[in-house]
Amino acid sequence: MQERRFTGEINPSMTGEKATLKGWVHEIRDLGGIMFLILRDREGFAQITFPKKKIDPDLLEVAKRISRESVITVKGTIQEDKRAPNGYEIIPEGITVLNPANSPLPLDTTGKVGAELDTRLDSRFMDIRRPEVLAIFRIRDKVLTTTRNFLNEHGFIEINTPKIVATATEGGTALFPITYFNREAFLSQSPQLFKQIMMGAGLDRVWEIAPIFRAEEHDTTRHLNEATSIDIEASFVDYEDVMVLLEDLIATLYTSVKEGCEKSLSDLGIDIEVPKTPFKRITYTEAIDHLNGMDDPEISEIVWGDDLSAACEHELGRLIGEHYFIIDWPTGSKPYYTRPSRNPEISLSFDLMHPRMELASGSQRIHEVDLLTSRIDAMGLNPDSFEFYLRAFRFGMPPHAGWGLGLERVLMTMLALENIREVVLFPRDMKRVSP
């Protein structure tokens, strides 16, 4: 009985059993009288051992001619041997080359020679064969699954909002225009307006994980033109409630990765620490006071009302050293749908920060149509183009709050990666639309 098994499903105690493995030829080491073929699959490696005097010469001849990274099926017997990498090896009885790989390879999958990110992305299919790269995407999967379960358990309903839209959500950011039959339309920068409309629809609590598109001409290690946003919106709650939800989610994600992705973390050579909740909350005004006291003029010259520059974010990150919230931002620095507090200069808003960068932003929303209309107007936008949105506010819109969390930023900060492109299979930036 021979069924296909992953390398990770085999252990030394299975000595004597037959196994069929399918995967890629990672390496061949021919020592003369003995040859080793390392087979790699999603779960790891297995050593196929050819003691040349004991093995069928035809089989040996086939094995010697296989190029690296070819796809093969190996049938053989599991043999415990403490000299073998995982404590076992496979003595082959049959090898089939399902598909040979060309040579030379575009990248080295064994880690002997590095490759630049650009080279890696051009041959992403091969880059991902490297265990430390695969590990990132296994963790990404864990984070997504955990998020879905978490939000489900908290009574949130998953929604899907359109990615082709007629108007900008915020007005500020650059959009990608597209041709929609004979009209102009845009790729959606955010599900914001639609998830708010769902509050008016009575769904109460909703979430969406979906791509967002930004046409900004930024070229940094922490920006993408196509990113994945984890968005929630909830009714009859305030912004503190959704902050608690957010910090609980972050802690839950770290816990699930730490406990459920041990092999991936070890492939990446890192260990992660679960952040303690509740996260620190500092007000925007406190942050400005702190920054004004610094020596570096680039930081200290910030004035109340400014957005925080990268240098300012780094200084606050250094000060606090763990996840934190900056709350109560100037109303003018936040989008029109953000609810002002009793002091109209200050809004009921927050950004979730990792010491390295911003991860999420959210707020209490305006639910009164008159206030919302005047805020749109005050931001220099035309309320008429938001009519589809404002309609939902005229017929019973509950108080609500929500946030949007950048999946890629969560991953890159969790895994201490330098470049956000590392956590996206096929990243889209100013210079890259293919593959």
Place this chain on the structure above:
RNA sequence: GCCCGGGUAGUGUAGAGGCCCAUCAUGGAGCCCUGUCGAGGCUUCGACUCGGGUUCGAAUCCCGACCUGGGCGCCA
């Protein structure tokens, strides 16, 4: 958008006007080798992004194009 940097075999690198028909590693081809796990030893193959210019002489200096890395700005 602004400011700096870089393009050398498939991959990663050395190189600072003649020492370069270009270094090293990895890789491919071939030979030797019975326990490798970045195997080892020997032989061999393979590259200066493109176009102009300066110079007796350019991988090296200058200009342009293209590609690319980083910082800032911008950015739910």
